[in-house]
Amino acid sequence: MxxxxxxxxxxxxxxxxxxxxxxxxxxxxxxxxxxxxxxxxxxxxxxxxxxxxxxxxxxxxxxxxxxxxxxxxxxxxxxLAKDGELHKIQKGFIEKGAIQCGFCSPGMMLMIKALLDENPNPTKEEITAYIAGNLCRCTGYVKIIDAAKAAAEA
Ligand code: FES
Ligand code: FES
Missing domain, CATH: 3.10.20.30 (Beta-grasp domain)
Structure with missing residues:
Protein backbone atom coordinates (compact mmCIF):
# COMPACT_ATOMS: atom_id res chain seq x y z
CA MET A 1 0.00 0.00 0.00
CA LEU A 80 6.52 13.59 31.06
CA ALA A 81 9.93 14.20 32.66
CA LYS A 82 11.41 17.62 31.92
CA ASP A 83 15.10 18.58 32.07
CA GLY A 84 16.01 15.32 33.76
CA GLU A 85 13.39 15.77 36.49
CA LEU A 86 10.54 13.32 36.84
CA HIS A 87 7.00 14.65 36.62
CA LYS A 88 5.13 14.85 39.93
CA ILE A 89 2.90 11.96 38.79
CA GLN A 90 5.97 9.78 38.21
CA LYS A 91 7.31 10.77 41.63
CA GLY A 92 3.94 9.94 43.19
CA PHE A 93 3.99 6.46 41.64
CA ILE A 94 7.46 5.83 43.04
CA GLU A 95 6.70 7.25 46.50
CA LYS A 96 3.48 5.27 46.87
CA GLY A 97 4.81 2.03 45.40
CA ALA A 98 2.18 2.12 42.63
CA ILE A 99 4.28 0.19 40.08
CA GLN A 100 4.66 -3.58 40.07
CA CYS A 101 5.13 -5.13 36.63
CA GLY A 102 4.85 -1.61 35.19
CA PHE A 103 2.92 -2.60 32.12
CA CYS A 104 -0.11 -0.43 32.89
CA SER A 105 1.95 2.41 34.35
CA PRO A 106 2.67 4.61 31.28
CA GLY A 107 -0.98 4.62 30.22
CA MET A 108 -2.15 5.07 33.78
CA MET A 109 0.17 8.05 34.36
CA LEU A 110 -0.92 9.77 31.15
CA MET A 111 -4.56 9.20 32.07
CA ILE A 112 -3.90 10.80 35.46
CA LYS A 113 -2.11 13.70 33.78
CA ALA A 114 -5.20 14.35 31.66
CA LEU A 115 -7.34 14.22 34.80
CA LEU A 116 -5.15 16.63 36.78
CA ASP A 117 -4.97 19.04 33.82
CA GLU A 118 -8.80 19.09 33.85
CA ASN A 119 -9.35 18.83 37.59
CA PRO A 120 -6.26 19.65 39.67
CA ASN A 121 -7.70 18.41 42.95
CA PRO A 122 -9.80 15.32 42.27
CA THR A 123 -11.37 13.20 44.98
CA LYS A 124 -10.45 9.52 45.27
CA GLU A 125 -13.85 8.71 43.74
CA GLU A 126 -13.16 11.00 40.77
CA ILE A 127 -9.73 9.40 40.25
CA THR A 128 -11.26 5.92 40.44
CA ALA A 129 -13.91 6.81 37.87
CA TYR A 130 -11.39 8.47 35.52
CA ILE A 131 -9.01 5.52 35.41
CA ALA A 132 -11.77 2.90 35.24
CA GLY A 133 -10.83 1.99 31.67
CA ASN A 134 -7.17 1.36 32.52
CA LEU A 135 -6.68 -2.15 33.76
CA CYS A 136 -3.99 -3.13 36.27
CA ARG A 137 -3.50 -6.78 37.11
CA CYS A 138 -1.01 -6.22 39.91
CA THR A 139 -1.64 -3.36 42.31
CA GLY A 140 -5.31 -3.53 43.25
CA TYR A 141 -5.49 0.17 42.25
CA VAL A 142 -5.25 1.55 45.81
CA LYS A 143 -1.63 2.65 45.49
CA ILE A 144 -2.26 4.10 42.03
CA ILE A 145 -5.09 6.23 43.43
CA ASP A 146 -2.87 7.26 46.36
CA ALA A 147 -0.14 8.22 43.86
CA ALA A 148 -2.58 10.36 41.86
CA LYS A 149 -3.72 12.05 45.07
CA ALA A 150 -0.09 12.68 46.12
CA ALA A 151 0.65 14.20 42.70
CA ALA A 152 -2.39 16.46 42.98
CA GLU A 153 -1.21 17.63 46.38
CA ALA A 154 2.47 18.05 45.39
S1 FES B 1 -3.45 -2.13 24.07
FE1 FES B 1 -4.75 -0.49 23.52
S2 FES B 1 -6.46 -0.69 24.83
FE2 FES B 1 -5.24 -2.45 25.27
S1 FES C 1 1.54 -2.80 37.67
FE1 FES C 1 1.26 -4.66 36.56
S2 FES C 1 -0.51 -4.27 35.37
FE2 FES C 1 -0.37 -2.55 36.66
Missing amino acids: KKEILNFKVNGTPYEIEVEPQMTLNEVLREQLNLTGTKISCAEGECGACTVLVDGKPELSCSMLALAARDKDITTIEG
Whole structure:
Protein backbone atom coordinates (compact mmCIF):
# COMPACT_ATOMS: atom_id res chain seq x y z
CA MET A 1 0.00 0.00 0.00
CA LYS A 2 1.25 3.48 -0.84
CA LYS A 3 2.87 5.25 2.09
CA GLU A 4 1.65 8.65 3.20
CA ILE A 5 3.41 11.54 4.86
CA LEU A 6 2.55 12.15 8.49
CA ASN A 7 3.40 15.47 10.10
CA PHE A 8 2.88 15.61 13.83
CA LYS A 9 4.58 16.54 17.07
CA VAL A 10 5.62 14.00 19.66
CA ASN A 11 6.71 15.27 23.05
CA GLY A 12 7.28 18.69 21.52
CA THR A 13 9.45 17.48 18.63
CA PRO A 14 8.07 17.94 15.10
CA TYR A 15 8.27 14.88 12.81
CA GLU A 16 7.63 14.36 9.13
CA ILE A 17 7.66 10.64 8.42
CA GLU A 18 6.28 8.17 5.89
CA VAL A 19 3.75 5.71 7.27
CA GLU A 20 1.63 2.89 5.90
CA PRO A 21 -1.96 4.16 5.93
CA GLN A 22 -3.19 1.17 7.97
CA MET A 23 -0.61 1.62 10.74
CA THR A 24 -1.86 2.49 14.20
CA LEU A 25 -0.45 5.34 16.20
CA ASN A 26 0.93 2.72 18.60
CA GLU A 27 2.88 1.00 15.82
CA VAL A 28 4.34 4.25 14.56
CA LEU A 29 5.37 5.41 18.04
CA ARG A 30 6.92 2.09 19.01
CA GLU A 31 8.31 0.81 15.73
CA GLN A 32 9.19 3.94 13.76
CA LEU A 33 10.03 6.42 16.51
CA ASN A 34 11.31 3.78 18.94
CA LEU A 35 9.22 5.23 21.77
CA THR A 36 8.60 1.90 23.44
CA GLY A 37 7.41 3.42 26.71
CA THR A 38 3.93 3.30 25.18
CA LYS A 39 2.82 -0.27 25.75
CA ILE A 40 0.70 -2.63 23.70
CA SER A 41 -1.34 -5.26 25.50
CA CYS A 42 -4.83 -6.22 24.33
CA ALA A 43 -4.46 -4.31 21.02
CA GLU A 44 -8.23 -4.03 20.82
CA GLY A 45 -9.20 -1.02 22.86
CA GLU A 46 -10.01 -2.82 26.11
CA CYS A 47 -7.16 -2.29 28.58
CA GLY A 48 -5.79 1.27 28.38
CA ALA A 49 -2.12 0.18 28.42
CA CYS A 50 -1.49 2.02 25.15
CA THR A 51 -2.94 5.37 26.29
CA VAL A 52 -1.22 8.52 25.01
CA LEU A 53 -2.37 12.15 25.00
CA VAL A 54 -3.49 13.65 21.71
CA ASP A 55 -3.80 17.42 22.02
CA GLY A 56 -3.95 16.81 25.77
CA LYS A 57 -6.78 14.25 25.67
CA PRO A 58 -6.28 10.54 26.38
CA GLU A 59 -6.57 8.24 23.37
CA LEU A 60 -5.96 4.53 22.87
CA SER A 61 -3.02 4.42 20.50
CA CYS A 62 -3.78 0.80 19.52
CA SER A 63 -7.15 1.87 18.16
CA MET A 64 -6.19 5.07 16.41
CA LEU A 65 -4.71 5.26 12.94
CA ALA A 66 -1.41 7.08 12.89
CA LEU A 67 -2.72 9.31 10.09
CA ALA A 68 -5.47 10.53 12.43
CA ALA A 69 -2.66 12.16 14.44
CA ARG A 70 -1.77 14.47 11.54
CA ASP A 71 -1.02 18.00 12.80
CA LYS A 72 -1.66 16.93 16.40
CA ASP A 73 0.48 17.11 19.51
CA ILE A 74 1.16 13.71 21.03
CA THR A 75 2.45 13.17 24.54
CA THR A 76 3.89 9.79 25.48
CA ILE A 77 5.40 8.69 28.78
CA GLU A 78 8.82 9.74 27.46
CA GLY A 79 7.50 13.33 27.40
CA LEU A 80 6.52 13.59 31.06
CA ALA A 81 9.93 14.20 32.66
CA LYS A 82 11.41 17.62 31.92
CA ASP A 83 15.10 18.58 32.07
CA GLY A 84 16.01 15.32 33.76
CA GLU A 85 13.39 15.77 36.49
CA LEU A 86 10.54 13.32 36.84
CA HIS A 87 7.00 14.65 36.62
CA LYS A 88 5.13 14.85 39.93
CA ILE A 89 2.90 11.96 38.79
CA GLN A 90 5.97 9.78 38.21
CA LYS A 91 7.31 10.77 41.63
CA GLY A 92 3.94 9.94 43.19
CA PHE A 93 3.99 6.46 41.64
CA ILE A 94 7.46 5.83 43.04
CA GLU A 95 6.70 7.25 46.50
CA LYS A 96 3.48 5.27 46.87
CA GLY A 97 4.81 2.03 45.40
CA ALA A 98 2.18 2.12 42.63
CA ILE A 99 4.28 0.19 40.08
CA GLN A 100 4.66 -3.58 40.07
CA CYS A 101 5.13 -5.13 36.63
CA GLY A 102 4.85 -1.61 35.19
CA PHE A 103 2.92 -2.60 32.12
CA CYS A 104 -0.11 -0.43 32.89
CA SER A 105 1.95 2.41 34.35
CA PRO A 106 2.67 4.61 31.28
CA GLY A 107 -0.98 4.62 30.22
CA MET A 108 -2.15 5.07 33.78
CA MET A 109 0.17 8.05 34.36
CA LEU A 110 -0.92 9.77 31.15
CA MET A 111 -4.56 9.20 32.07
CA ILE A 112 -3.90 10.80 35.46
CA LYS A 113 -2.11 13.70 33.78
CA ALA A 114 -5.20 14.35 31.66
CA LEU A 115 -7.34 14.22 34.80
CA LEU A 116 -5.15 16.63 36.78
CA ASP A 117 -4.97 19.04 33.82
CA GLU A 118 -8.80 19.09 33.85
CA ASN A 119 -9.35 18.83 37.59
CA PRO A 120 -6.26 19.65 39.67
CA ASN A 121 -7.70 18.41 42.95
CA PRO A 122 -9.80 15.32 42.27
CA THR A 123 -11.37 13.20 44.98
CA LYS A 124 -10.45 9.52 45.27
CA GLU A 125 -13.85 8.71 43.74
CA GLU A 126 -13.16 11.00 40.77
CA ILE A 127 -9.73 9.40 40.25
CA THR A 128 -11.26 5.92 40.44
CA ALA A 129 -13.91 6.81 37.87
CA TYR A 130 -11.39 8.47 35.52
CA ILE A 131 -9.01 5.52 35.41
CA ALA A 132 -11.77 2.90 35.24
CA GLY A 133 -10.83 1.99 31.67
CA ASN A 134 -7.17 1.36 32.52
CA LEU A 135 -6.68 -2.15 33.76
CA CYS A 136 -3.99 -3.13 36.27
CA ARG A 137 -3.50 -6.78 37.11
CA CYS A 138 -1.01 -6.22 39.91
CA THR A 139 -1.64 -3.36 42.31
CA GLY A 140 -5.31 -3.53 43.25
CA TYR A 141 -5.49 0.17 42.25
CA VAL A 142 -5.25 1.55 45.81
CA LYS A 143 -1.63 2.65 45.49
CA ILE A 144 -2.26 4.10 42.03
CA ILE A 145 -5.09 6.23 43.43
CA ASP A 146 -2.87 7.26 46.36
CA ALA A 147 -0.14 8.22 43.86
CA ALA A 148 -2.58 10.36 41.86
CA LYS A 149 -3.72 12.05 45.07
CA ALA A 150 -0.09 12.68 46.12
CA ALA A 151 0.65 14.20 42.70
CA ALA A 152 -2.39 16.46 42.98
CA GLU A 153 -1.21 17.63 46.38
CA ALA A 154 2.47 18.05 45.39
S1 FES B 1 -3.45 -2.13 24.07
FE1 FES B 1 -4.75 -0.49 23.52
S2 FES B 1 -6.46 -0.69 24.83
FE2 FES B 1 -5.24 -2.45 25.27
S1 FES C 1 1.54 -2.80 37.67
FE1 FES C 1 1.26 -4.66 36.56
S2 FES C 1 -0.51 -4.27 35.37
FE2 FES C 1 -0.37 -2.55 36.66
